[in-house]
Amino acid sequence: MVSELPKKNIQDHIMELFTRRCQSKGVIYSDIDQFFPEHLSDYLKPYLEVGLTRLTSEELPDLEVMLDELRDTLIEILD
Numbered sequence: 001m002v003s004e005l006p007k008k009n010i011q012d013h014i015m016e017l018f019t020r021r022c023q024s025k026g027v028i029y030s031d032i033d034q035f036f037p038e039h040l041s042d043y044l045k046p047y048l049e050v051g052l053t054r055l056t057s058e059e060l061p062d063l064e065v066m067l068d069e070l071r072d073t074l075i076e077i078l079d
Contacts, residue, residue, distance in 0.1 A: 011076075011077060014077055014078075015077075015078060018078065032071065032074055032075055032078060032079065035071070035074060036067065036071055040067065041063050041064055041067060044063060044067075045063060048060070048063055
């Protein structure tokens with residue numbers, strides 16, 4: 001089971017699965033910046049206001065904060 005593997009092995013396993021998924025979809029992954037194009041927050045803001053904010057009664061962090069945290073997490077996993 002994956003949870004029983006050491007952290008490094010889990011990251012290797014995730015990266016292997018991610019790479020295979022990209023290949024199966026014809027996507028060439030080069031670096032984390034592909035996930036965060038310029039003006040991403042401008043594009044997502046209307047969807048956040050219409051969608052996600054309606055699904056929770058809790059106040060959400062600023063979109064830039066969420067994107068920064070997501071970026072940091074993906075860097076840990078994929079790099």
